Amino acid sequence: MNTRIEATPASIYLAETHQVENLSNDLADYSMYSQDTALGEAVKREGAAWAQGELSAFGEMTGSADYLELGRLANKFIPELDSHDRFGNRIDLVSFHPAYHQLMKTAIEHGLHSSPWTEPRAGAHVARAARNYLHTQVEAGHGCPITMTFAAMPTLRLQPDLLGVWAPMVTARVYDPRNVPIEQKQGITIGMAMTEKQGGSDVRSNSTRAYPVGIGGPGQAYELVGHKYFVSAPMCDAFLVLAQTSAGLSCFLLPRWRPDGTKNAMQVLRLKKKMGNASNASSETELRGALAWMVGEEGRGVRNIIEMVSMTRFDCMIGSSAGMRMAISQALHHCSVRSAFGKVLNQQPLMQNVLADLALESEAALTLSMRMARALDQRSDEQEDLLVRLVTAVGKYWICKRTPNHAYEAMECIGGSGVMEDSMMPRLYREAPVNTIWEGSGNVQCLDVLRAISKTPAVIDAFFAEVALSKGGNPALDQLVTGLVKDLKEVRDVEYRARDLVDRMALALQASLLIRHAPALVSDAFCQSRLQQTGHHNYGTLPRGVDCAAILARATPNKTHA
Numbered sequence: 272m273n274t275r276i277e278a279t280p281a282s283i284y285l286a287e288t289h290q291v292e293n294l295s296n297d298l299a300d301y302s303m304y305s306q307d308t309a310l311g312e313a314v315k316r317e318g319a320a321w322a323q324g325e326l327s328a329f330g331e332m333t334g335s336a337d338y339l340e341l342g343r344l345a346n347k348f349i350p351e352l353d354s355h356d357r358f359g360n361r362i363d364l365v366s367f368h369p370a371y372h373q374l375m376k377t378a379i380e381h382g383l384h385s386s387p388w389t390e391p392r393a394g395a396h397v398a399r400a401a402r403n404y405l406h407t408q409v410e411a412g413h414g415c416p417i418t419m420t421f422a423a424m425p426t427l428r429l430q431p432d433l434l435g436v437w438a439p440m441v442t443a444r445v446y447d448p449r450n451v452p453i454e455q456k457q458g459i460t461i462g463m464a465m466t467e468k469q470g471g472s473d474v475r476s477n478s479t480r481a482y483p484v485g486i487g488g489p490g491q492a493y494e495l496v497g498h499k500y501f502v503s504a505p506m507c508d509a510f511l512v513l514a515q516t517s518a519g520l521s522c523f524l525l526p527r528w529r530p531d532g533t534k535n536a537m538q539v540l541r542l543k544k545k546m547g548n549a550s551n552a553s554s555e556t557e558l559r560g561a562l563a564w565m566v567g568e569e570g571r572g573v574r575n576i577i578e579m580v581s582m583t584r585f586d587c588m589i590g591s592s593a594g595m596r597m598a599i600s601q602a603l604h605h606c607s608v609r610s611a612f613g614k615v616l617n618q619q620p621l622m623q624n625v626l627a628d629l630a631l632e633s634e635a636a637l638t639l640s641m642r643m644a645r646a647l648d649q650r651s652d653e654q655e656d657l658l659v660r661l662v663t664a665v666g667k668y669w670i671c672k673r674t675p676n677h678a679y680e681a682m683e684c685i686g687g688s689g690v691m692e693d694s695m696m697p698r699l700y701r702e703a704p705v706n707t708i709w710e711g712s713g714n715v716q717c718l719d720v721l722r723a724i725s726k727t728p729a730v731i732d733a734f735f736a737e738v739a740l741s742k743g744g745n746p747a748l749d750q751l752v753t754g755l756v757k758d759l760k761e762v763r764d765v766e767y768r769a770r771d772l773v774d775r776m777a778l779a780l781q782a783s784l785l786i787r788h789a790p791a792l793v794s795d796a797f798c799q800s801r802l803q804q805t806g807h808h809n810y811g812t813l814p815r816g817v818d819c820a821a822i823l824a825r826a827t828p829n830k831t832h833a
């Protein structure tokens with residue numbers, strides 16, 4: 272019997288169910304820096320015009336398909352902990368995918384962890400922030416140890432004897448992930464261990480104790496006993512740790528290896544099961560008599576480590592701004608390719624409204640972050656230093672908090688494909704809340720703003736002086752400022768009202784910066800939608816008359832492909 276079934280022309284025809292058409296493609300092989308108009312303007316304006324050539328080359332790399340793929344791989348193949356080796360020896364070893372190591376290597380070789388400290392010059396923080404903004408768009412998780420290493424320097428400076436030994440390795444542009452003592456390394460990374468189970472934000476309730484090995488005091492050796500509930504990047508070479516002495520909470524530098532070449536008694540119990548930030552290992556650890564040296568004055572641990580925390584908060588602003596930029600870039604790219612109901616999506620009026628609104632949010636976040644980068648560059652100026660003290664809390668609160676909903680709305684612009692794990696959107700969405708929670712959650716930031724104002728009233732004068740630079744530029748802003756001045760003077764229920772006050776401070780500063788620096792079509796739309804409208808809680812509610820097409824043209828990356 273002949274069992275072969277001959278394919279008929281009809282069945283061949285019927286097997287072709289559809290052509291793949293009207294679908295988007297990857298946003299890749301684009302110039303992440305050169306095609307970001309707002310970023311280029313901010314870099315020039317805030318004092319780093321000299322870095323543009325390097326940023327342009329860096330942005331070519333970060334926007335390339337191969338490089339973007341590293342971000343995907345580093346999050347797909349997540350870190351794994353081996354607490355012991357197969358012979359039973361305690362090793363506390365976390366392994367990462369090679370893509371993670373490549374991201375770390377690039378970050379360190381480009382000085383994301385150190386350039387303003389090793390090459391201080393006008394615009395050094397601005398240039399580094401711009402590089403960080405680009406690199407974080409590829410992948411956010413590796414930024415945790417990079418930021419902590421960068422941020423450790425201001426705290427290490429409080430202990431010059433330790434600084435002399437550690438600074439050259441902390442700032443070196445050498446990534447050495449080997450699990451060996453620092454004496455065998457040229458370049459190292461630094462982590463941070465503050466949070467404990469019972470305390471969290473309230474670090475004063477920490478129970479980890481530090482016992483002096485000898486005379487005790489700043490720069491001296493102690494042994495630490497206790498637990499830490501969150502220690503990210505546990506493969507860092509050393510950690511800044513808070514622990515109690517008889518004089519109170521103090522700051523310590525704790526290496527992973529002891530100077531005699533033996534393993535320090537810091538044990539990684541397990542890795543956290545996080546909803547996002549997958550490439551970055553975060554752990555629970557126990558300190559079982561771990562050797563550490565006191566950094567700065569005894570009993571002033573919070574004040575000493577806050578030098579580091581202030582820098583990590585600034586990086587949260589940059590990181591969340593970068594998350595927004597990548598989200599809106601993905602949405603803009605998709606909507607420049609996909610059509611529905613007879614028009615390319617970015618020409619549908621309602622989609623234009625949504626996209627333009629998301630683009631405004633992203634540009635406002637970037638503008639505020641880069642202004643603060645300049646303030647960091649100019650801290651010898653008292654006014655700028657006061658701004659750093661106040662606005663890192665304001666900006667960290669506001670920008671990070673605006674990001675999760677922004678990521679979700681950008682995902683919705685892409686539709687069902689945006690929900691799929693093989694798009695970048697789920698990663699951006701799951702990453703977004705992390706910055707709002709660590710380094711001081713929303714309420715903690717708002718309370719910190721109040722604390723800064725009550726301890727150093729000059730910070731609020733500096734803030735209003737900065738906002739006043741755009742006085743007369745937009746009546747809604749002037750009105751907002753008048754109300755804010757009045758409401759900040761009112762002390763009754765001030766904690767209860769703190770979020771409302773800080774929201775308005777952030778909006779006032781963003782509006783003022785955009786009025787001064789962005790095209791009028793951007794600043795007018797921002798002020799109309801954020802300062803004049805009330806009761807609108809969703810993106811896509813820009814009022815009539817906004818030139819959405821021009822805002823989209825300004826924000827769209829990969830214009831050559833669009």
Ligand SMILES: Cc1cc2nc3c(=O)[nH]c(=O)nc-3n(C[C@H](O)[C@H](O)[C@H](O)COP(=O)(O)OP(=O)(O)OC[C@H]3O[C@@H](n4cnc5c(N)ncnc54)[C@H](O)[C@@H]3O)c2cc1C
Pocket residue numbers: 462463464465466470471472473501502503504545548553705708709710711712713714715718
């Ligand atoms: C992914 C990840 C990695 C982390 N890595 C590290 C790390 O490397 N090192 C480290 O030390 N920590 C790390 N943390 C811990 C992080 O900094 C803390 O989670 C954060 O500080 C909040 O502390 P908590 O979780 O104990 O929450 P809690 O302190 O219990 O706060 C819970 C909520 O209460 C609010 N709250 C607190 N006090 C007040 C108040 N007075 N009034 C009103 N509201 C208040 C907070 O804003 C928050 O919303 C990490 C956290 C995450 C999520």
